[in-house]
Amino acid sequence: MSEQKAITTNKLTKKFGDFTAVDEISFEVNKGEIFGFLGANGAGKTTAMRMLCGLSLPTSGEATVxxxxxxxxxxxxxxxxxxxxxxxxxxxxLTVKENMRFYGGIYGKSNAFIKQKTAYILDHLHLEKEANVLVKSLPLGWKQKLAFSVAVFHAPEIVFLDEPTGGVDPVTRREFWNMIYVAAAGGTTVFVTTHYMDEAEYCDRVSIMVDGRIDALDTPIRLKEKFNAASMDEVFLKLARKAARAAD
Amino acid sequence: MKQFLSFVKKEFFHIFRDKRTLFILLGMPIAQIIIFGFALTNEVKNAKIAILDHSKDASTASLITEIESSRYFEIAESLHSDADIQTAFHKGIVKMVMVLPSNFGNNLKHFNKAQVQLIADASDPNVANQLVNYASAIIRDYQKRITNNRQLPYTINTEIRMLYNPQMKGSYNFVPGVMAMVLLLVCTMMTAITIVKEKETGTMEILLVSPVKPMRIVIAKAIPYLLLSTINIFTILLLSVFVLEVPINGSLILLLAVSILFILVSLSLGLLISAGADTQQTAMFISLIALFLPTVMLSGFMFPIENMPTPLRVVSNIVPAKWYYNIVKTVMIKGLGVTAIWKELLILSGMLMFFLSLAIKKFKIRLA
Incomplete structure (x- = not known):
């Protein structure tokens, strides 16, 4: 079964001492899906994501990636x-090019692959002129788009995005999402956390975490029906208000 | 391997892009050698003194000439009365006053006995001590010369030889000290800072999610600093041999080998610090306070350890620089071989194992 699924979790739990950051979450993410992972600050999103990325060991439960x-x-x-x-x-x-060469290098990609992919990304982001410019002199929106390109540089099966559009203007956010769509259309599964509810509408399916548990998981349309809400914003507020845990 | 090489390459980019830091790292040993070699010295040269000569005869004149012609003293003032002594010290120019009582020459000739009074400004006790010693020695020499022809009933002639450093140069002492200091600063502080910097900017997470093994990250980060430190060792050795004329009496290969051992100890310490620190400032503070100060104070290079109270002597044993400093002195100045430093080598190797295993353990815990 797990062959068709990009991610599966079964009662995945993470405790820090007495505090249960992630409380027995179970869900599945299909291949090629854009999966929105929502929750208020401190709901446990980042901890859950870190477990899936191998940055943190689960306390109990199962998960496959x-x-x-x-x-x-x-x-x-x-x-x-x-x-x-x-x-x-x-x-x-480091310059734009050097950053890409470095990340390509640590994923063990060949020089030919790195060269071809770098040219492709520079072309798509219209950054050919900035190829040899230090990254620090780029505007934030470009940096974020570049960071996403680097995250998918080695053509991973799944890409995890932790609040990728924080602090970015609406136009760039839109462009950013176009890039996500392109990646998903290419077969990459996208697992994304966000605070922006308009972005939640772009996802194929959305899960909403409250106090370390997943309280809702469905397509945006069906979630709106179920909670009798006009927008994802309303859905989120209805769920998040129940939270016992104070946001940090 | 390719993965590792791209990593090392990236580290070199970081270092070369940051021209100011690179300049400091390579310039520091030069500056320190020059400062210690020419400006900071505890040898007393051309100390200003005053003379109060009540006698003003041929004997006092020749003794004064003797004093003046030595390289230790410069006569800044001739005083005329006892009251002048106070004023001379109050002005703060002279460090010592030599008083020759009246009838000095007469007493010397007819009673075989004369007195000289040395009054020194002991607000700096070390300087006062040295000045008094030098002056006494000059007076003794003078006395020897005038009694030359006569046979004294009992005399003990002391024959002194200063081994390993016949000219008593301070540079023989501080070159090993500067080596320990520079290596520690470059390796420990810079390794700690560069690793913590990745934590601070968030790139460390990306690296940990990537297939790079954490140990490789650390080794790749250490390599450029290993190289820089080796350049620094060569700079220091070249400067000390050709500018300060401190010889390398022992084996150069042995000296380089132990330096690399010390560099590795310093790197593992830097790694240990980086595991505990979350910001670059913290890493820098820990490096300075926990390492740099003890290195300066307790390695024996500024202050002799033998003179310290027991608790400090015990503490000095955990300062890696102390052992390295001993090794460099033994190999470079005394010219001895491995048999003379096996104890220090063993201790440094032990420290390396201990710090490295602790650092690796801590590094792994952070990932869980």
């Missing part, structure tokens, strides 16, 4: 995923 067990096949998972964190994650003092 790209059909691989998160406990045992950690190293193999790392080769199959891409990751873009909340913080900006390129090297400021």
């Amino acid at each position: 790209a059909g691989l067990n998160v406990y045992k096949e950690n190293e193999k998972i790392k080769r199959s995923i891409g990751y873009m964190s909340q913080k900006f994650s390129l090297y400021d003092d």
